[in-house]
Amino acid sequence: MALACQQNSYCKEFQTKVKSCTPAELAVPGKSKKDKLRGYEVILEDTILFPEGGGQPDDRGTINDVEVLRITRRGADSVNFVTKEIQPGSEVNLKVDWNRRFDHMQQHTGQHLITAIAEKMYGCPTTSWCLGENISSIELDIPSLTDKQVEDLENEVNERILASIPVTPHLYHDKDDPELKQFRCRGLPDDHVGPVRVLIIDGIDSTLCCGTHVSNLSHLQMIKLLWTEKGKKKDRINLMFVAGGRVLRYLGRCVKVERSLTTLLKGPLDDHYELADKAVKGCKMNQKYVTSLLRDLAVFEGQKFKADSNSFLSLHRKEGDLEFMNIIVQQVANPEKICFLTVGDEKGAGLFLLSGPEIFIKEVGPKVAEILNGKGSINRGNYQGKANKLSQKGKAEKLIQETLSSKDSQVKSQDNSSQEKEP
Known part of the structure; x- marks a missing residue:
């Protein structure tokens, strides 16, 4: 027997009887295999709801106003998945989603x-x-x-x-x-x-x-x-x-x-390609110019800190990238000086880099990553990674400074102790 939907594809509403209704589960698209929807598989005597087949997706519709979420074919039967039990032997009214059909x-x-x-x-x-x-x-x-x-x-x-x-x-x-x-x-x-x-x-x-x-x-x-x-x-x-x-x-x-596009490119449809091509080429040229300026700025900032008597630099640059931060560290070229560098959205996500003595960055780096709600690791002697909350940059900077102050106090205490022991 051909299904009613195959004999008359224009039929939008139909009366039939339920042959069976058994508990079942339906995999939910976009979720894990374990996350399944519990419901029932309903088989009808006949149906206007088309099950998938021949390259055509299945219909959507209702059985007694109960939404049908999936329709598959099993031999000669059309199997409808619903979330409410429908009594076998009962007469039901089917409605098809006509727009989809x-x-x-x-x-x-x-x-x-x-x-x-x-x-x-x-x-x-x-x-x-x-x-x-x-x-x-x-x-x-x-x-x-x-x-x-x-x-x-x-x-x-x-x-x-x-x-x-x-x-x-x-x-x-x-x-x-x-x-x-x-x-x-x-x-x-x-x-x-x-x-x-x-x-x-x-x-x-x-x-x-x-x-x-x-x-x-x-x-x-x-x-x-x-x-x-x-x-x-x-x-x-x-x-x-x-x-x-x-x-x-x-x-x-x-x-x-x-x-x-006519509004954006300020020109008619026939000119869209040329105008867009011109805009893209201009954007690429500007990007190269900005990249060059950022590199020059990174060299300047690195050289400036290298000549400075301070031992700690904290710097943020929204337009910067990982290369920008690495250039600064390379220019400083002093493993005893500590650099805490960040790039990206000050209130959102970005990147961070912490350079300095190996023992220091191994101790402080993971703590900084945690404060910034990010992840990081040591790469080329620096602790670097992604940050999801650059808005916490101030707290991370405070941690670094407090750790530095603590280290300085320990060194001074050890120096004083050594001087007192001298004859």
């Missing part, structure tokens, strides 16, 4: 149309496809397509949409029916049960497919082929496209970006 119908039928026309025009069969969240892609078995070929393909595809050609599913109840061999197919799933469904676009394509589709190409409204890129295999390409409502949404995003 119709979008998938447009993209999936669009893929069939593009696949058929591309193979007819350029002899390149489709090896796989992906229905993405915003943009879909078709992997074609051809090394490349020119811009002109893509344009011609797009024109031909949209001509067929304007012709309002019917799209009809047909069921073959025997999967070994010899007539099925004439239809395009990449193979049935190993656990396939029940009739074989063939989708026919009159005069254009006939292929085995389990997905939901529009009933007429005119319902696709329009298809826009976006660009091509190299596929995973060097002799194949991915053709990116949008169909139906996605064309309008894609165009809407493009208009927003165009208007923003």
Whole structure:
């Protein structure tokens, strides 16, 4: 038996009965494998909620107003994951998320149309496809397509949409029916049960497919082929496209970006590339100039501290980087002098470096990292690392100074003790 959603993809509401409801768990996307959602797997006598298959994601919808979070296929059954128990044998009302469903119908039928026309025009069969969240892609078995070929393909595809050609599913109840061999197919799933469904676009394509589709190409409204890129295999390409409502949404995003760039670059659309290219080159030149100035400043600060009688330097530079701090230490070239250097956002994250006597930085470095809510280690004789709270720089500096004062007091005490023991 074909599911109700496969017999009539336009059915938005449906009555059926619950065959079973068993406890289950669902992995939560973006979280650890251990973090699972507890719920129930519900199997229905029939359903308008499409389980994932044929490259098409699963539907969303409700069973008695209980949200269905995942739909998979298990043999001939469609398995619905819900968070509330639904009594087996009870009659339920199904509602499909129509916006999601119709979008998938447009993209999936669009893929069939593009696949058929591309193979007819350029002899390149489709090896796989992906229905993405915003943009879909078709992997074609051809090394490349020119811009002109893509344009011609797009024109031909949209001509067929304007012709309002019917799209009809047909069921073959025997999967070994010899007539099925004439239809395009990449193979049935190993656990396939029940009739074989063939989708026919009159005069254009006939292929085995389990997905939901529009009933007429005119319902696709329009298809826009976006660009091509190299596929995973060097002799194949991915053709990116949008169909139906996605064309309008894609165009809407493009208009927003165009208007923003027009304001930012102070020029019309036709000049955007040249203006952006000029801005990027100018930014790179300025960055090189700033980097050069920072290096000169680091040399100056290092030489200045080297000539100073003070033994401790605390310096922050928002625009600096690790190279800036290392240059200062290299210029000081005195392991007895202590440098506490920081770069980055004074109230946020950045980098820090502590240089000085080895014993001192081994003792104080980890404490400084802890105060700055960061991590560090000894590298090239310096204790350096990342800081998440440069706002605590003052506390770290106070710790260093207190430690230095304590060390100085110990040295003076030892010197006085030695002088008293002399005859």
